[in-house]
Amino acid sequence: MRLINRSLLLLSVVILSSCNAKKEKEKNAVSLKDSYKNDFYIGTALSADQIEEKNAKEDSLIQNEFNAITAENIMKSMFIHPQKDKYDFALADKFVAYGKKNKMFIHGHTLIWHSQLAPWIEKIKDSTEMRAFMKDHITTIVSKYKGKVDSWDVVNEALNEDGTLRKSIFLNTLGEKYLSDAFKYAAAADPKVDLYYNDYNNEEPAKRAGNVDLIKKIKAAGGKIDGVGIQAHWKLTYPSLEEIEKSILEYSALGVKVAFTELDISVLPNPKDLNGADVNQNFEGDPKMNPYPKTLPDSVQVKLAARYASIFKLFLKHKDKISRVTFWGVHDGQSWLNDWPVKGRTNYPLLFDKDLKPKKAYNSVIQLKEIKQ
Numbered sequence: 544m545r546l547i548n549r550s551l552l553l554l555s556v557v558i559l560s561s562c563n564a565k566k567e568k569e570k571n572a573v574s575l576k577d578s579y580k581n582d583f584y585i586g587t588a589l590s591a592d593q594i595e596e597k598n599a600k601e602d603s604l605i606q607n608e609f610n611a612i613t614a615e616n617i618m619k620s621m622f623i624h625p626q627k628d629k630y631d632f633a634l635a636d637k638f639v640a641y642g643k644k645n646k647m648f649i650h651g652h653t654l655i656w657h658s659q660l661a662p663w664i665e666k667i668k669d670s671t672e673m674r675a676f677m678k679d680h681i682t683t684i685v686s687k688y689k690g691k692v693d694s695w696d697v698v699n700e701a702l703n704e705d706g707t708l709r710k711s712i713f714l715n716t717l718g719e720k721y722l723s724d725a726f727k728y729a730a731a732a733d734p735k736v737d738l739y740y741n742d743y744n745n746e747e748p749a750k751r752a753g754n755v756d757l758i759k760k761i762k763a764a765g766g767k768i769d770g771v772g773i774q775a776h777w778k779l780t781y782p783s784l785e786e787i788e789k790s791i792l793e794y795s796a797l798g799v800k801v802a803f804t805e806l807d808i809s810v811l812p813n814p815k816d817l818n819g820a821d822v823n824q825n826f827e828g829d830p831k832m833n834p835y836p837k838t839l840p841d842s843v844q845v846k847l848a849a850r851y852a853s854i855f856k857l858f859l860k861h862k863d864k865i866s867r868v869t870f871w872g873v874h875d876g877q878s879w880l881n882d883w884p885v886k887g888r889t890n891y892p893l894l895f896d897k898d899l900k901p902k903k904a905y906n907s908v909i910q911l912k913e914i915k916q
Contacts, residue, residue: 575894575905576610578912582862584648586611586869588805590877594638601873604899611648611867613804614638615879618651619659624680627663632687639691648867650804651688653696653741654681655725657711665712673716678728685732694737696772696804697729698722702742706753722757726766734767737866741772741804746782746790758797770800770866776880777808779850784857791857795864803858805871807892808850808904809880810835810843833888847891848903855908874899 575585587609594614596602605612616622617634624630642649655677667673685695701722703709713721729738740761745754754771761768771794773787794801812832835843858865872878876897880890894905 573909573913575608575908578909579868580610582859583865584611584867584869585609586613586648586650586867587873588613588615588869588871589638589641589873590615591617591634593873594634594641596641600899604895605873606645609647611650611869612638612642613650613652613869615872616659618684619653619656620664620680621659621661623684624664625661627676630683635688639688643691648694649692650867650869651684651692651695652804653699654684654729655697655713655721656699657709657713658700660712667712667716670716673713674721674724677713677717677721677725681725681728682732685729685736689733689736692733692736694739694770694802695729696741697725697738697768699741700743701740702745702750702753702757704744704747704750706749706751706756708753708757719760720764723761723764723766726761726768730767737769737800738767739770739772739800739802739804740768741774743774743776743805745771746773746775746787748786748789751786751790751793755793755797758794758799762797768799770802772802772804774805774871775803775807776805776871777850777854778813779808779810779846784853787854788857788861791861791864795861800866801861801864802867802869803865804867804869806868807871807878807880808847808854810839810847810891811880811888814884832885835891836889839891843891844903848907851894851904852907852911855911859911870894 579585585608587605589605589612592598593601593605594617614635617638622631623635639649641647664676667676681697685692701709701711701714708714708719717724726738729736740754740757742750742754744750758768758771773790791801811834814832839847855868858868870893872893874895874897875881875891875893878890878892880892881888891902894902894908896902
């Protein structure tokens with residue numbers, strides 16, 4: 544009997560030690576959000592399925608690694624305002640509830656954008672009707688989530704590559720005043736929320752100059768603008784770190800925050816006529832455009848890791864100016880770049896692979912903080 548009791552005691556000690564070791568391991572486990580908690584928010588874009596927590600493994604990864612969220616699509620007008628007299632807040636409510644439950648920074652994307660418009664909005668030709676739509680749309684959505692959403696992309700992608708204003712339906716019907724009005728409507732609906740202008744390629748010189756001018760004009764017209772979002776859909780070799788740094792400095796000098804809002808790094812070749820990150824562009828399939836259909840070679844993994852490390856090293860240098868760094872997707876399998884600008888090809892632009900495993904790029908970003916510490 545004593546022998547049995549002693550065996551049970553030893554077994555209990557082993558189990559207890561194992562549990563304590565597991566707890567200690569979990570306590571000391573590294574994550575993106577914890578590594579950069581004193582620098583800036585680390586965010587990700589969530590799909591509808593992720594918002595509804597349909598995949599437990601994905602959900603665990605999201606909660607462990609990120610402390611800020613953006614909805615990929617469900618807050619765009621075609622989903623949230625499908626008809627003139629109808630709003631659909633079902634998924635947006637779940638998105639906000641998910642962020643609150645997990646104590647995350649919640650970013651709203653996006654209020655005014657020429658793309659992914661509800662069909663009824665595209666038919667508006669009259670300036671009075673368009674102005675009424677814009678005011679109602681912004682006021683209704685921002686007011687509903689007042690005190691719950693932490694920041695909004697008020698206007699998205701209003702610039703051409705040369706820095707001039709895009710001839711969108713909003714510019715055509717309302718003139719450039721629509722920009723400052725949009726920020727005024729949002730500020731009136733929630734005076735405390737941070738308001739951003741968001742665009743792609745606005746780290747490039749010509750577009751950056753146009754973006755700087757746009758921010759100045761919005762401010763001069765009495766609009767409240769708190770930050771600029773640089774989408775950061777980048778490549779292995781460009782844009783240069785020098786141009787990214789110039790952008791951080793020039794935007795910050797205007798008295799606004801800088802956020803990197805849709806970060807991913809394509810490892811695939813570009814069609815020669817590709818221009819920016821316009822979702823309406825698409826190109827015919829070509830095997831040369833899809834060199835890694837099954838897996839990413841280790842040599843390219845190393846290049847991707849080095850690129851991410853150099854970018855985050857720059858971010859850390861200017862962490863006092865940067866509010867948030869958000870990846871456009873949780874893992875490679877989810878990335879929009881798998882089907883853009885060439886349908887059916889496989890890209891590997893994020894820190895986690897399609898099986899949710901951290902890549903060399905993830906380790907390179909984490910190690911930057913371990914070295915500093």
